[in-house]
Amino acid sequence: MNSQRPRADSAARGHIEVDCVTKSYPSVGGDIVALDQITFDVAPQELVAIVGQSGCGKSTLLRCIGGLVPPSGGSVRIAGQVVSRPDPRIGYVFQTPVLLPWRTVEENVLLPFEIGKKIVPADRKKVHDVLEMVGLGEYKHLRPLELSGGMQQRVSVARALVAEPAILLMDEPFGALDAQTREIMNVELLRIWKEAMTTIVFVTHDIGEALFLSDRVIMMSARPGTVRDIVDVNIPRPRTFTDVESDERFWTLRQKIREALN
Ligand SMILES: Nc1ncnc2c1ncn2[C@@H]1O[C@H](COP(=O)(O)OP(=O)(O)O)[C@@H](O)[C@H]1O
Ligand SMILES: [Mg+2]
Known part of the structure; x- marks a missing residue:
C-alpha cells in the first residue's frame, strides 16, 4: 500500500x-x-x-x-x-474468513468498492497493492477453497485494509x-x-x-x-x-x- x-x-x-x-x-x-x-x-x-x-x-x-x-x-x-x-x-476481520467461494481472491478484495459505485482502475490498483502487502500478490486469481486457512485469513485482512481504514x-x-x-x-x-x-x-x-x-x-x-x-x-x-x-x-x-x- x-x-x-x-x-x-x-x-x-x-x-x-x-x-x-x-x-x-x-x-x-x-x-x-x-x-x-x-x-x-x-x-x-x-x-x-x-x-x-x-x-x-x-x-x-x-x-x-x-x-x-x-x-x-x-x-x-x-x-x-x-x-x-x-x-x-473501520475495517473488520472476523474469526472465520467470510469470503465468497465463487470469487477469486482479487474479486473478494474488490468487494468493498462495489458497494454503491462502479469499479474504477484506481480501485484495482489498490487491490493489487494491498494483496502485495499481505503477501498474496501471486495468488490473486485463485479461489478461497484453493487456499490454506492462513491464506484465506490474509484475504480477509486485505479486504478489511483495502479501503484504507483508520x-x-x-x-x-x-x-x-x-x-x-x-x-x-x-x-x-x-x-x-x-x-x-x-x-x-x-x-x-x-x-x-x-x-x-x-x-x-x-x-x-x-x-x-x-x-x-x-x-x-x-x-x-x-x-x-x-x-x-x-x-x-x-x-x-x-x-x-x-x-x-x-
Ligand atoms: N446477539 C445476541 N443476543 C443475545 N445475547 C448475546 C448476543 N451476542 C452475545 N450475547 C451474549 O452476550 C455475552 C457476551 O458474548 P460475546 O460478546 O460473544 O463474548 P465473547 O466474545 O467474549 O466470547 C454472552 O453471554 C452471550 O451469550
Ligand atoms: Mg467472541
Whole structure:
C-alpha cells in the first residue's frame, strides 16, 4: 500500500474513545448484561489487545466500537465523532474468513468498492497493492477453497485494509489456525500494521498472542464484562518470538494477566 499517504490525516482519524459503554441483550429470562460501563481510549496507530474469558463480551465490545450494534448506554467516538452505524473508516476481520467461494481472491478484495459505485482502475490498483502487502500478490486469481486457512485469513485482512481504514478491528482472527501458522500471521500482522499505519484493536483469548502484538492489554472480567485492568507492554519493538520469549517482562506480564483473569 502507498506508504506516502499523508500522516497528519491518518493520525487523528484513528483515535477511539470508549466511554461508559454498557450493552444488554433482551432475553426471555430477563436482560443479559454483556458489558458494564466499559471505558478506555485507544491512541491513533496504537495496537491494543483485549483479553478475557469466553462469553465476557469481547465480540460485543468490538461490535459496539465498529457500529455493528448500538450500545445500550454510553458511547463510542472515532476521531471525536459518535459512532452510530457501520463506518467506512473501520475495517473488520472476523474469526472465520467470510469470503465468497465463487470469487477469486482479487474479486473478494474488490468487494468493498462495489458497494454503491462502479469499479474504477484506481480501485484495482489498490487491490493489487494491498494483496502485495499481505503477501498474496501471486495468488490473486485463485479461489478461497484453493487456499490454506492462513491464506484465506490474509484475504480477509486485505479486504478489511483495502479501503484504507483508520481502524482495524480484529475478533480472534487467528484463533482457528494451527500454532505455527498463527505465529507467522502474528509476525505478518505487525509488519502490515506498521506499513498501513492503522489503529488496531485485537481480541484474543491467548495471553501470549496479546503480549507479542500489543502496546497495551485490556483485561476484561467475566460477564458482565468490565475493564479489570490495563497493562502497558513495555517490550521493545521490532519484536520476534525469540526476543519476546526470552524477555523477562513477557513472563512477568503473562503471569500477572493470567492471575487477573482467574
Ligand atoms: N446477539 C445476541 N443476543 C443475545 N445475547 C448475546 C448476543 N451476542 C452475545 N450475547 C451474549 O452476550 C455475552 C457476551 O458474548 P460475546 O460478546 O460473544 O463474548 P465473547 O466474545 O467474549 O466470547 C454472552 O453471554 C452471550 O451469550
Ligand atoms: Mg467472541
